[in-house]
Amino acid sequence: xxxxxxxxxxxxxxxxxxxxxxxxxxxxxxxxxxxxxxxxxxxxxxxxxxxxxxxxxxxxxxxxxxxxxxxxxxxxxxxxxxxxxxxxxxxxxxxxxxxxxxxxxxxxxxxxxxxxxxxxxxxxxxxxxxxxxxxxxxxxxxxxxxxxxxxxxxxxxxxxxxxxxxxxxxxxxxxxxxxxxxxxxxxxxxxxxxxxxxxxxxxxxxxxxxxxxxxxxxxxxxxxxxxxxxxxxxxxxxxxxxxxxxxxxxxxxxxxxxxxxxxxxxxxxxxxxxxxxxxxxxxxxxxxxxxxxxxxxxxxxxxxxxxxxxxxxxxxxxxxxxxxxxxxxxxx
Amino acid sequence: xxxxxxxxxxxxxxxxxxxxxxxxxxxxxxxxxxxxxxxxxxxxxxxxxxxxxxxxxxxxxxxxxxxxxxxxxxxxxxxxxxxxxxxxxxxxxxxxxxxxxxxxxxxxxxxxxxxxxxxxxxxxxxxxxxxxxxxxxxxxxxxxxxxxxxxxxxxxxxxxxxxxxxxxxxxxxxxxxxxxxxxxxxxxxxxxxxxxxxxxxxxxxxxxxxxxxxxxxxxxxxxxxxxxxxxxxxxxxxxxxxxxxxxxxxxxxxxxxxxxxxxxxxxxxxxxxxxxxxxxxxxxxxxxxxxxxxxxxxxxxxxxxxxxxxxxxxxxxxxxxxxxxxxxxxxxxxxxxxxxxxxxxxxxxxxxxxxxxxxxxxxxxxxxxxxxxxxxxxxxxxxxxxxxxxxxxxxxxxxxxxxxxxxxxxxxxxxxxxxxxxxxxxxxxxxxxxxxxxxxxxxxxxxxxxxxxxxxxxxxxxxxxx
Numbered sequence: 001x002x003x004x005x006x007x008x009x010x011x012x013x014x015x016x017x018x019x020x021x022x023x024x025x026x027x028x029x030x031x032x033x034x035x036x037x038x039x040x041x042x043x044x045x046x047x048x049x050x051x052x053x054x055x056x057x058x059x060x061x062x063x064x065x066x067x068x069x070x071x072x073x074x075x076x077x078x079x080x081x082x083x084x085x086x087x088x089x090x091x092x093x094x095x096x097x098x099x100x101x102x103x104x105x106x107x108x109x110x111x112x113x114x115x116x117x118x119x120x121x122x123x124x125x126x127x128x129x130x131x132x133x134x135x136x137x138x139x140x141x142x143x144x145x146x147x148x149x150x151x152x153x154x155x156x157x158x159x160x161x162x163x164x165x166x167x168x169x170x171x172x173x174x175x176x177x178x179x180x181x182x183x184x185x186x187x188x189x190x191x192x193x194x195x196x197x198x199x200x201x202x203x204x205x206x207x208x209x210x211x212x213x214x215x216x217x218x219x220x221x222x223x224x225x226x227x228x229x230x231x232x233x234x235x236x237x238x239x240x241x242x243x244x245x246x247x248x249x250x251x252x253x254x255x256x257x258x259x260x261x262x263x264x265x266x267x268x269x270x271x272x273x274x275x276x277x278x279x280x281x282x283x284x285x286x287x288x289x290x291x292x293x294x295x296x297x298x299x300x301x302x303x304x305x306x307x308x309x310x311x312x313x314x315x316x317x318x319x320x321x322x323x324x325x326x327x328x329x330x331x332x
Numbered sequence: 333x334x335x336x337x338x339x340x341x342x343x344x345x346x347x348x349x350x351x352x353x354x355x356x357x358x359x360x361x362x363x364x365x366x367x368x369x370x371x372x373x374x375x376x377x378x379x380x381x382x383x384x385x386x387x388x389x390x391x392x393x394x395x396x397x398x399x400x401x402x403x404x405x406x407x408x409x410x411x412x413x414x415x416x417x418x419x420x421x422x423x424x425x426x427x428x429x430x431x432x433x434x435x436x437x438x439x440x441x442x443x444x445x446x447x448x449x450x451x452x453x454x455x456x457x458x459x460x461x462x463x464x465x466x467x468x469x470x471x472x473x474x475x476x477x478x479x480x481x482x483x484x485x486x487x488x489x490x491x492x493x494x495x496x497x498x499x500x501x502x503x504x505x506x507x508x509x510x511x512x513x514x515x516x517x518x519x520x521x522x523x524x525x526x527x528x529x530x531x532x533x534x535x536x537x538x539x540x541x542x543x544x545x546x547x548x549x550x551x552x553x554x555x556x557x558x559x560x561x562x563x564x565x566x567x568x569x570x571x572x573x574x575x576x577x578x579x580x581x582x583x584x585x586x587x588x589x590x591x592x593x594x595x596x597x598x599x600x601x602x603x604x605x606x607x608x609x610x611x612x613x614x615x616x617x618x619x620x621x622x623x624x625x626x627x628x629x630x631x632x633x634x635x636x637x638x639x640x641x642x643x644x645x646x647x648x649x650x651x652x653x654x655x656x657x658x659x660x661x662x663x664x665x666x667x668x669x670x671x672x673x674x675x676x677x678x679x680x681x682x683x684x685x686x687x688x689x690x691x692x693x694x695x696x697x698x699x700x701x702x703x704x705x706x707x708x709x710x711x712x713x714x715x716x717x718x719x720x721x722x723x724x725x726x727x728x729x730x731x732x733x734x735x736x737x738x739x740x741x742x743x744x745x746x747x748x749x750x751x752x753x754x755x756x757x758x759x760x761x762x763x764x765x766x767x768x769x770x771x772x773x774x775x776x777x778x779x780x781x782x783x784x785x786x787x788x789x790x791x792x793x794x795x796x797x798x
Contacts, residue, residue, distance in 0.1 A: 054400060055441045062433045064407040068418060069426030076419035079411030080729040086412055087740045090405050091747050097401050098751055102758070145419070147729075151736045292423045292498050299427040306434045313442040320445075320453075 004296040005286055008070040011303065015066055017268055019059035020129075021173070021261055026053040028174020030096060030122025031167060032193060033115060039108070041186050042115065044325050046103065048181040051321040053100065055314060057093065069299050073145060073289035077280050080147045081140050082132060082154050089128035096121025123167065130166025133271065134159030137212055137219075139281040145288075158211060165204030169264065172197040176256040179248075181325050187253075194248050194256060202241055205267070209234065212274065218282065219274045233270045237263060335734025338725055341413040344741040346710075348405050350703055351748050355399030357702050360474060360519070361526020362392050363467040365554075366447075370463040374456055380546040385463075386451070387767045388530070391759065393448055396440075398755045405744065413737070417717050417727030421497045424490060424505055428480045436473035440466055471519070478518055482511035484718050485709065486579045492721070509579055513572035514709075520565045521705070524665060525698040527558045528691075531672070533763060535691035538682070543767040551691075552676060559673035562666040569662070570625065576709075577626055577634075580719060582644065583712035585637045586651040588622050589615075592636040597622040601656075605648040610638060646714040654707035661701035668694055 026049035036042045067075040079086055095117045103114035131154060138158060141149035175197055178190035213220040223230060244259035277285040290296065366388050373381035407429075410418045418425065446454060446462035454462075489505030490497045499505050534551040538544055577584045585591075589603045591610050598617035605612050623632040637645050668690065675681045713719050717727040 051445065055438075057404070058433065058437050058441050061404065061407045061437060062430070064411070065426065065429040065433045067426075068411070068422050069430040072419050072422030072426055075411045075422070075426075076415040079408060080415045080731045083412050083729075083732065083736050084739065086408055087743055090408060091743060093404060094401050094747055094751060097397075098754060102754055147415070147731045149731065151731075151733060291426060292496075294499060295423040295427050298499070298502055299430055302427075302431055303434060310434060310438040314438070317442060317445060 002293055002297070004293065004300055005290045007300065008290065008296055009286055011300075012063070012066050012070055013268075013272070015059060015062050017265065019056070019063055020268070021264060022056035022059060023053070024170045024264070025049070025173040025177040025257075026056055027096075027122045027126050028170040028172065029178065030118050030174070031126060031171045032174050032178070032190075033119040033122070035193065037185070037189055039111065041189070043104075044182055044186060045178060046100065046118075048178060048325040050100070052317060054097075055317060057097075060093075070291055070296060071279060071286065071289040072291050073284055074279055077140055077142060077145075077147045077284075078132070078135075081149060082128075082135060084151055085128045085131050085135075085154055089125045092121040092123070092125030092128065094121070096125065122170075126167050126170045127163040130163035130169075131155065131159040133166065134162030136281070137162070137216065137271070137275070139216075140283075142280065142283050145284070158215070161204065161211070162208060165201065165208060168197050168200040168204055169267075172201055173257075173260050173264070176260045180253050180257045183324050183326075191248055195245075198241065198244060198248070201263070205237065218278075222274060230270075230273055233266055233273070237266045237270075240266065335738055337732040337734045337737045338728050340734060340737035340741050341728060341732065342724065344737065344744060345409065345413065347741070347748075348402070348409060348744055350706070351752070352399065352402040352406055353702065353706060354699050355395050355402065356470070356474070357518075357522050357525050357699070358529060359392060359396050359399055359526075360470040360522035361524070362388060362395070362529070363463075363470045364523065365526055365530060366392060367460075367463040367467040368553075370460045374460045380549065383543070383767050384546045384550050389448060390762050393444075394755060394759050394762065396444065398751060401751060402748070412740070413729055413732060414717065414727045415729040417722055417724075420495055420722060420727075421484075421718055423497050424483060424499050425480055428476055428483075428506070432473055432476035436469045436476065439472070440469035443469065474518060474522070475515065478515045479506050479508070479511050482514045483508045485514070485713055486510040486575075487718055487721055497718075510572075510575050513568070513575045516568050517565070517572045517705075520561055520568055521698070521702050523561050524558065524565060525702060527554050527561065528665065528694050528698045530554045531558065532692045532695035535688035536763075537766070539685060539688050539692070546767060548682065551681070555669065555672040555676055555681075558665070558669035562662070562669040565662060566666060569659075574626065576712075580713060581635045582637065582640050583646060583651070583709070584626065585635055585639070586646045586648045586712055587655040587708060588626075588634065589648065589652045590622070590634055590636045591638055593633065593639055594636065595623065595631045595633045596620040597626070597632075597634045599625065600652075603652065605652050607642075607645075607648055644715065646712045651708055651712045654704040654711070658701050658704040658708060661697050661704070664697065665694070665701070 029045050029049050033042060033045065036045060064075070067078075099114040099117035099121060103111055103118065134156070135154040138154075138156065140147055141153065172194060175190050175194040179187055179194060182190060213223055222228070240259055240262045244256055244263070247255040247259060275281050277287070279286045279289050366385055369381050369385035369388065372378075373385055410425075443462040443465040446459065447466050450462065451459055483505055486509040487505075488508040489501040489503070490499050492498070531551055531554045534547040534554065537547040538551065573584065573587075586605075588597060589600050589605050589612050590597055591605075591612070596619065598619045599621035600612070600615060600617040602614060602616040603612035604614055620630045623634055624630050626632065626634055637648065671687065672681070672691070675684050675687060681687070715723045715725065717724045
């Protein structure tokens, strides 16, 4: 029998990474919103992500539908286990979307409400996504392919830590995005935040990296039983972080953003390999979670034709809206 | 009182999906209309058409935005509240929903940007192409989602192995028995909804003497479309009903309020079905007409609800009355559309102020008809989520508690109340602002985002309502 499970690991992995990176920077811009120097800067910040954010969120919908199609067990265990967290994430995304649309239409005096909704929605949605990562590491109480744990099992000191780490990470993506898309004093301001958030992110990285093997025997065995090539990942992480720190000090504009993407890719790889081959830890592997081969194949054939086009016009959108965002051109 | 997670989940699903459904049902029809306007504008180079199109694109942007936001919830709700159903049917529903995302959602997102903000940025032909692509995207989206829904109503092309659905024929599963009827019925419902909104608002403008030339043309072409589509919907609905009779006879029995299996079933105009006594009170009906409609014979036999044990019957009253609401509104729509066509034929449309007033009052009706129709089909398939295979009770998330379900239900109600209020307020402002004077858009530079709502530049809060 043919088996496309590994192909689907790659496809879903790519989709989730696309979501994290693209919606990550626009959520990050929302997280930085209250700290902006002026309302004018807030206009610039919003305009820098305005053209692309809803396309970015389509990757989230694809993630949901893709998991149901390829790894239904992940869909049907993660969502019930994270019921409250998923609600908070969706409510955050909705409020944030509405704020996006209505802030520019509101009279200046009433913008505070939408500013708060934009910040609050971004923050809550990001925290919830970070908590999902923490919950994945922590594992799920399952029996006979069903989640049997309680409604708040996902909310532990550890997942609060990963939630905050995600806030720092998306914040950094947002700051380095703004570094790329703005100029002058706004850019300097973004640079300042990039330093702080990078420092914070690395602190969370160290804490989570130590906490996980201490509490999780499976992860400890994987990393510490013998020296594996996996150690390339943390070494690379430190090197990329150092390079990012240096690139912040001077004239680089795109390098910090690209380096941050690199950091996220490394975290992501580290996360997957720590738990590999488990996708619903501690009981179920990718193979246990996979859908029927004929279903995997049926969708795979279509994706091979359609996804190249999706990527092409997505890239085209970014191309159309390339360049710096300026204050005088930003109103709509 | 013990909180029942099943009941609360059903209320939540009904609330979320009803709220969501009113947006796409409007945007599908409106997208087609906009593509048509763009096409005529492109061919004739007449600015009146482009002006109309520009106005309706603004309305489209707001409604589409609300549909996107509420649709996000739908993508996750299957997993949060109905994980058992999702898991067991994932081998079919997963690929179908994923196909919807990659073939429709991304397409709409990309070309909507060009449609909303690209009029002066891309050649007219590309702009027209974008309008067509958005319209095509909305139909592709409804193709997949109605295929999924129809499969839940009339499952086909699969077998169960250890309780899991395994697809044996993709063609049979996708084009399951009720799909062609449901798809057509819904597509025409979308045209009717979009058509009556366009007609109503055009009439409202004509009554106020605003942009009479453009709105007069809009009303004319919309009325012609409605005069064809409204009666056609009656025929399609009849076929859909016959299909339901074949595959889901219990649903039809509830629609007709028929308890006993009998020949010459009357068509009930009024009744209060009583599930306890298994009878109707205050019955008023036309003898034998229901048998005629359903079997095309005056003395045709129709199965009554008593054929099924009480636990396998849908709730009768709400199905019975939702069906009557839908049919009554449909009848009104046919009458109004034909009256309009007659006025048009006699060239008396512009003077018939009462008719124009009636058209503006019609705006909410198609939405009510669509919701009533979905109530019939969704409540009418109870107690099953996958008809005859999985009940809603079995499909529920095992770990879900009543408290969790209540928390999210109240939460979604609050969130949607805010979104809906803001959206309606904003739509009203756009309509009050009227058609754009000219097509020279201000140069937004970076401010020409592709995100939906910002195509509408009408400032909120600044002007007081007139």
